[in-house]
Amino acid sequence: xxxxxxxxxxxxxxxxxxxxxxxxxxxxxxxxxxxxxxxxxxxxxxxxxxxxxxxxxxxxxxxxxxxxxxxxxxxxxxxxxxxxxxxxxxxxxxxxxxxxxxxxxxxxxxxxxxxxxxxxxxxxxxxxxxxxxxxxxxxxxxxxxxxxxxxxxxxxxxxxxxxxxxxxxxxxxxxxxxxxxxxxxxxxxxxxxxxxxxxxxxxxxxxxxxxxxxxxxxxxxxxxxxxxxxxxxxxxx
Amino acid sequence: xxxxxxxxxxxxxxxxxxxxxxxxxxxxxxxxxxxxxxxxxxxxxxxxxxxxxxxxxxxxxxxxxxxxxxxxxxxxxxxxxxxxxxxxxxxxxxxxxxxxxxxxxxxxxxxxxxxxxxxxxxxxxxxxxxxxxxxxxxxxxxxxxxxxxxxxxxxxxxxxxxxxxxxxxxxxxxxxxxxxxxxxxxxxxxxxxxxxxxxxxxxxxxxxxxxxxxxxxxxxxxxxxxxxxxxxxxxxxxxxxxxxxxxxxxxxxxxxxxxxxxxxxxxxxxxxxxxxxxxxxxxxxxxxxxxxxxxxxxxxxxxxxxxxxxxxxxxxxxxxxxxxxxxxxxxxxxxxxxxxxxxxxxxxxxxxxxxxxxxxxxxxxxxxxxxxxxxxxxxxxxxxxxxxxxxxxxxxxxxxxxxxxxxxxxxxxxxxxxxxxxxxxxxxxxxxxxxxxxxxxxxxxxxxxxxxxxxxxxxxxxxxxxxxxxxxxxxxxxxxxxxxxxxxxxxxxxxxxxxxxxxxxxxxxxxxxxxxxxxxxxxxxxxxxxxxxxxxxxxxxxxxxxxxxxxxxxxxxxxxxxxxxxxxxxxxxxxxxxxxxxxxxxxxxxxxxxxxxxxxxxxxxxxxxxxxxxxxxxxxxxxxxxxxxxxxxxxxxxxxxxxxxxxxxxxxxxxxx
Numbered sequence: 001x002x003x004x005x006x007x008x009x010x011x012x013x014x015x016x017x018x019x020x021x022x023x024x025x026x027x028x029x030x031x032x033x034x035x036x037x038x039x040x041x042x043x044x045x046x047x048x049x050x051x052x053x054x055x056x057x058x059x060x061x062x063x064x065x066x067x068x069x070x071x072x073x074x075x076x077x078x079x080x081x082x083x084x085x086x087x088x089x090x091x092x093x094x095x096x097x098x099x100x101x102x103x104x105x106x107x108x109x110x111x112x113x114x115x116x117x118x119x120x121x122x123x124x125x126x127x128x129x130x131x132x133x134x135x136x137x138x139x140x141x142x143x144x145x146x147x148x149x150x151x152x153x154x155x156x157x158x159x160x161x162x163x164x165x166x167x168x169x170x171x172x173x174x175x176x177x178x179x180x181x182x183x184x185x186x187x188x189x190x191x192x193x194x195x196x197x198x199x200x201x202x203x204x205x206x207x208x209x210x211x212x213x214x215x216x217x218x219x220x221x222x223x224x225x226x227x228x229x230x231x232x233x234x235x236x237x
Numbered sequence: 238x239x240x241x242x243x244x245x246x247x248x249x250x251x252x253x254x255x256x257x258x259x260x261x262x263x264x265x266x267x268x269x270x271x272x273x274x275x276x277x278x279x280x281x282x283x284x285x286x287x288x289x290x291x292x293x294x295x296x297x298x299x300x301x302x303x304x305x306x307x308x309x310x311x312x313x314x315x316x317x318x319x320x321x322x323x324x325x326x327x328x329x330x331x332x333x334x335x336x337x338x339x340x341x342x343x344x345x346x347x348x349x350x351x352x353x354x355x356x357x358x359x360x361x362x363x364x365x366x367x368x369x370x371x372x373x374x375x376x377x378x379x380x381x382x383x384x385x386x387x388x389x390x391x392x393x394x395x396x397x398x399x400x401x402x403x404x405x406x407x408x409x410x411x412x413x414x415x416x417x418x419x420x421x422x423x424x425x426x427x428x429x430x431x432x433x434x435x436x437x438x439x440x441x442x443x444x445x446x447x448x449x450x451x452x453x454x455x456x457x458x459x460x461x462x463x464x465x466x467x468x469x470x471x472x473x474x475x476x477x478x479x480x481x482x483x484x485x486x487x488x489x490x491x492x493x494x495x496x497x498x499x500x501x502x503x504x505x506x507x508x509x510x511x512x513x514x515x516x517x518x519x520x521x522x523x524x525x526x527x528x529x530x531x532x533x534x535x536x537x538x539x540x541x542x543x544x545x546x547x548x549x550x551x552x553x554x555x556x557x558x559x560x561x562x563x564x565x566x567x568x569x570x571x572x573x574x575x576x577x578x579x580x581x582x583x584x585x586x587x588x589x590x591x592x593x594x595x596x597x598x599x600x601x602x603x604x605x606x607x608x609x610x611x612x613x614x615x616x617x618x619x620x621x622x623x624x625x626x627x628x629x630x631x632x633x634x635x636x637x638x639x640x641x642x643x644x645x646x647x648x649x650x651x652x653x654x655x656x657x658x659x660x661x662x663x664x665x666x667x668x669x670x671x672x673x674x675x676x677x678x679x680x681x682x683x684x685x686x687x688x689x690x691x692x693x694x695x696x697x698x699x700x701x702x703x704x705x706x707x708x709x710x711x712x713x714x715x716x717x718x719x720x721x722x723x724x725x726x727x728x729x730x731x732x733x734x735x736x737x738x739x740x741x742x743x744x745x746x747x748x749x750x751x752x753x754x755x756x757x758x759x760x761x762x763x764x765x766x767x768x769x770x771x772x773x774x775x776x777x778x779x780x781x782x783x784x785x786x787x788x789x790x791x792x793x794x795x796x797x798x799x800x801x802x803x804x805x806x807x808x809x810x811x812x813x814x815x816x817x818x819x820x821x822x823x824x825x826x827x828x829x830x831x832x833x834x835x836x837x838x839x840x841x842x843x844x845x846x847x848x849x850x851x852x853x854x855x856x857x858x859x860x861x862x863x864x865x866x867x868x869x870x871x872x873x874x875x876x877x878x879x880x881x882x883x884x885x886x887x888x889x890x891x892x893x894x
């Protein structure tokens with residue numbers, strides 16, 4: 001029995017956008033036939049989507065990630081997850097406890113999928129979904145490269161890659177627990193790297209067909225993942 | 238009148254009451270010949286000297302707490318007011334006066350048995366002063382104060398008349414001339430000093446004028462020289478060049494000002510555009526957010542979404558603990574959610590999804606509108622960015638222009654000043670030197686007039702000064718004649734007294750000019766061993782004391798011999814400065830003085846019994862009536878009390894008391 005008049009929590013513009021972005025991550029995971037996303041995994045996926053977003057020149061909504069040992073963490077993501085669960089847009093697939101820690105896995109519901117399909121009427125929302133979709137695809141591709149790590153499973157394995165993200169890495173080096181990770185400004189090392197790539201492109205000789213040789217953002221994103229992976233490997237070695 | 242000499246106060250009795258420095262009240266009646274006040278140190282011997290002095294002339298203003306300050310502690314003062322009662326003769330007249338020791342006010346007064354009381358005679362002080370002046374033939378009570386302090390009372394560490402020319406001369410003038418002579422002499426001295434000061438002051442002022450005059454004259458000569466050296470053609474050429482520069486600068490300034498004006502206008506326009514664009518963007522942003530929210534609300538208002546209250550509403554099962562609850566309770570919560578649109582946990586507003594759900598067509602239109610709006614806003618942002626850059630460029634340009642304008646203005650100001658200076662120089666040159674120099678001449682003439690005026694005044698005052706100086710000289714010569722007359726008597730007496738201590742010592746007259754005096758005056762100085770002793774440093778301490786006593790005693794004797802008037806001498810002895818043999822000589826000399834029966838008070842301690850023994854040896858009269866014993870009236874210290882028997886033994890042996 002479905003109520004015709006379902007009460008709905010009142011959300012502001014930013015909260016709607018955050019809610020949308022979380023749903024796009026789950027939607028993309030479902031497309032890739034990833035069975036579920038954990039509390040830890042979803043944080044890493046959104047962090048990578050957010051920190052790399054200047055590559056596509058789009059603006060995402062999560063800004064206040066802090067440094068924790070298990071990777072970047074935003075309490076807003078957890079709030080949105082709980083809210084989406086209450087709306088049945090996502091559901092708890094399974095959960096377990098280990099030493100006071102609660103391990104929860106979520107997956108998208110039909111209602112969630114229907115919501116996403118409704119939201120992408122707006123081309124700007126569609127663009128965000130596309131960005132998150134390709135980030136998720138790369139995460140899926142790289143996750144198996146970290147098979148040696150026994151601590152985490154599935155998408156959570158990507159944590160080893162996120163550790164190499166320059167802004168996070170810098171704080172990790174000094175073990176700055178609870179520090180706010182700089183996003184989208186000059187202090188962010190990833191931003192510096194992105195600007196460097198733009199400059200390389202601008203510096204191409206005139207006789208080059210710029211349109212032909214222009215690096216598309218998918219290529220640059222791929223290069224970035226490769227860069228993080230190489231860093232991971234060199235550290236392991 | 239001229240032959241009327243002054244009369245000195247002859248103390249007949251003293252009575253001290255209520256003064257806590259002493260153990261008891263005490264009194265003493267003086268006899269002609271020797272009187273002795275004997276005691277140890279710190280028993281009030283010196284105080285007695287001052288009681289006599291200030292009893293007669295009153296406490297001076299600068300020393301008005303003299304007697305209260307001598308008390309060890311103020312709280313020891315008794316209720317009874319301390320007082321002194323003095324009886325003294327001036328010639329054949331007898332005066333008795335009682336003064337409050339602390340305030341110095343006269344409590345009572347009687348002159349030749351006529352009594353004056355403080356309560357009845359309000360002007361008792363004035364009466365006393367006038368009567369004394371008349372009876373003694375002095376000019377004022379100050380003369381008495383001076384005589385008492387400098388001649389008639391000699392404290393242990395007192396002054397030396399022999400080597401203080403000013404004091405000695407005044408004493409001589411007071412003693413050996415008619416009473417008012419000293420006052421007349423001092424008035425003449427004052428007049429000489431007055432004119433001297435005035436002439437010096439005027440000469441100083443005149444010198445200042447002279448200095449100013451010289452400065453102006455120098456300035457005038459410098460001006461004449463600079464005018465002679467001026468090359469007018471060169472100056473005019475420089476002026477033309479300056480005016481040309483100035484016009485050029487003015488023209489640049491004008492152009493820059495116009496440019497600034499134009500740019501400011503442009504800036505105003507662009508600023509307005511930036512402002513408008515910012516407002517539009519802000520408004521559009523708000524609209525877009527509103528439209529997005531409408532779209533998101535619609536998407537999230539999917540009726541398929543089951544909320545937590547579903548279980549509560551339809552199965553009365555709690556969404557948190559899965560327990561069954563009553564229909565009534567469940568209905569109440571659901572009503573709150575659905576009808577009142579309030580969250581049951583935090584009371585926040587909840588919306589009803591179905592209400593905001595858009596139809597397909599509405600949704601498509603909304604998305605189309607929002608996309609259009611976003612494109613529009615992107616265009617506006619681009620435009621804003623261009624205008625902002627334009628505005629920044631304008632500001633930079635304006636800043637440069639303003640800097641340039643300020644520099645030109647500074648340069649212009651410099652040119653203006655230089656042009657003004659040159660114009661002034663040229664106008665001075667053209668109006669002629671004479672006119673320019675006239676100002677100097679006027680000032681010079683005015684200063685010269687002032688100087689002349691002062692010179693006349695100086696000349697007049699110089700005449701007056703010389704006249705006063707002549708009068709003073711005449712007065713001094715007059716006095717020198719008097720001195721000549723009395724000189725023999727004084728010199729002879731002095732020689733007699735000095736014999737014994739010295740083989741031969743005499744007084745000689747010497748001209749000395751005291752500090753501040755405009756003429757040289759004759760004073761007496763001692764001469765022995767063939768040398769005149771002009772300064773105290775030329776004799777030993779015991780010699781100085783001995784000579785001083787001899788001189789004072791000689792003055793008293795000569796005074797009596799010449800004027801026929803009595804004298805009274807108080808000596809607080811300094812016998813400690815003498816050795817064994819000379820202390821006896823000193824005592825014998827003093828004995829010779831009182832042998833003539835003048836009133837003499839010797840104040841001494843018991844330290845040198847041989848001095849006292851020699852002193853009283855010559856007196857044929859009963860000495861025990863002539864002694865005031867301080868051991869009886871003073872407050873003895875512990876040591877003094879212990880030695881009392883020893884003191885009493887000496888007193889018994891010497892004076893049979």
